[in-house]
Amino acid sequence: MSQTSAESVQALFDRIAPVYDELNQTLSLGQHKIWKQMAVKWVGLKPGDQALDICCGSGDVAMLLAQKVGAQGRVCGVDFAAQQLEVAAARQVYELNPETTAPIDWMQGDALALPVSDNQFDGVTMSYGLRNVMDIPQALQEIRRVLKPEAKAAILDMHRPKNPWVRGFQQWYLDNVVVPAAKRKGVTSEYEYIAPSLDRFPTGEAQERLALAAEFSTAVHYPIAEGTMGVLVMTK
Numbered sequence: 001m002s003q004t005s006a007e008s009v010q011a012l013f014d015r016i017a018p019v020y021d022e023l024n025q026t027l028s029l030g031q032h033k034i035w036k037q038m039a040v041k042w043v044g045l046k047p048g049d050q051a052l053d054i055c056c057g058s059g060d061v062a063m064l065l066a067q068k069v070g071a072q073g074r075v076c077g078v079d080f081a082a083q084q085l086e087v088a089a090a091r092q093v094y095e096l097n098p099e100t101t102a103p104i105d106w107m108q109g110d111a112l113a114l115p116v117s118d119n120q121f122d123g124v125t126m127s128y129g130l131r132n133v134m135d136i137p138q139a140l141q142e143i144r145r146v147l148k149p150e151a152k153a154a155i156l157d158m159h160r161p162k163n164p165w166v167r168g169f170q171q172w173y174l175d176n177v178v179v180p181a182a183k184r185k186g187v188t189s190e191y192e193y194i195a196p197s198l199d200r201f202p203t204g205e206a207q208e209r210l211a212l213a214a215e216f217s218t219a220v221h222y223p224i225a226e227g228t229m230g231v232l233v234m235t236k
């Protein structure tokens with residue numbers, strides 16, 4: 001799927017929902033949980049805060065936010081793929097203790113037209129979502145719109161590393177480990193989509209410029225995992 005549309009991306013994530021968590025865990029050797037924790041830490045939330053996770057998928061980051069802001073806080077998770085939201089809601093029941101974690105509102109909606117109010121959130125996260133939206137400047141404007149003044153957002157995603165050896169390893173790993181593992185689960189073309197999506201994704205520096213153009217007051221991109229991943233941290 002090299003030509004994409006919002007509808008085809010939504011259908012892709014609905015199709016892979018039953019195998020998504022297992023593949024992320026095995027293919028990242030468990031590392032994706034650490035990268036997600038880093039993104040949540042960079043938002044700087046405190047107990048009682050309201051947090052939003054955009055493109056929440058099966059709920060990993062929204063559930064980390066619910067632990068961070070505690071039972072007095074509130075979390076919204078927004079995604080347009082209904083099958084992913086079903087997995088998220090089911091996981092919340094058996095993975096979170098409602099006495100110590102915030103309630104989570106799982107909302108079906110579009111990252112480019114968020115179903116929430118202006119200036120509502122103390123912090124926003126987006127994990128592996130930005131690379132999949134059709135209009136990155138619009139997604140950044142929406143994040144800025146829903147943040148309270150001076151609040152932060154952290155955007156985690158996969159990147160093409162600058163180092164040619166690491167880049168070569170990344171492509172080898174996608175071709176020889178990720179796609180074959182996906183093939184065994186019957187979702188080959190869905191995981192073949194990752195490589196072209198990386199090629200068209202703006203670099204960390206370009207993302208900083210896009211965030212400043214969307215009128216964030218600060219924007220810093222931190223490469224992690226040898227530049228195969230990165231977190232863009234922005235302040236409204």
Ligand SMILES: C/C(=C\Cc1cc(O)c2ccccc2c1O)CCC[C@H](C)CCC[C@H](C)CCCC(C)C
Nearest residue numbers: 024027028029031032128170173178190191194228
């Ligand atoms: C959690 C991760 C990715 C989420 C993700 C994002 C997408 O855009 C997709 C698109 C289509 C299908 C699936 C996804 C998707 O799952 C990150 C880790 C999972 C990756 C599948 C593994 C990639 C590994 C990298 C090449 C780096 C290798 C380092 C490893 C520690 C050896």
Ligand SMILES: C[S@@+](CC[C@H](N)C(=O)[O-])C[C@H]1O[C@@H](n2cnc3c(N)ncnc32)[C@H](O)[C@@H]1O
Nearest residue numbers: 013055056057079080081084110111127128132
């Ligand atoms: C790779 S998954 C990431 C899920 C989760 N955040 C994680 O880190 O595991 C990307 C998610 O973004 C969602 N998504 C992509 N474009 C979207 C959009 N325009 N509006 C809402 N959700 C979107 C997909 O449905 C999918 O669940």
